[in-house]
Amino acid sequence: MSSAWSLVVWSLVVLAVAGLAVAAALVGRLKRLRRNALPRPPLAIIKRRFHAQRERLEAKFVQLAAHSADAETRRWAGCSFADDVAYVRNRTTGEVSAFVAMTVATEALHRLPPGTTDLVGNLQAGTAVFRLDHDAWVTDGRAILNLSPNEAIHYYRDDLEIVGEELAQRQ
16 A cells, blocks of 8 residues: 555656646746736837937946956957947847947957967957846847847847837938
């Protein structure tokens, strides 16, 4: 009888664990659905907020990205941002991001032997990523290197959709 009883107990434990796993998956799904269902401000307001915070965001981006760069061999010497902005939405999470083209200048931290060149170069293009977190724009210092905003959007086309673009006035 004890082996039958232990079989029942183990069966109940397995069922309980499976039930908890299913419940956790459902809770995660409901959170994603609720986050996607939250009303987003209109794109015009999103853009206005981005521009109101842009200078602070770019400074924070440089601070964070430079700190996370390969500090053993290269150092960020500067970073410039283009005026154009592409606004994208993550198809799964609904998160809105702003992609801005950037060029970062780096310098080697070690002397090169005479007659050799720095094959990496000192300028690198990429895309700075800024995220809309509720009503405020934030940055994690995340850069998509070697891809322009349009190339990054195309590369991640299964995950992202364009919701707006701003092109700077050319003279």
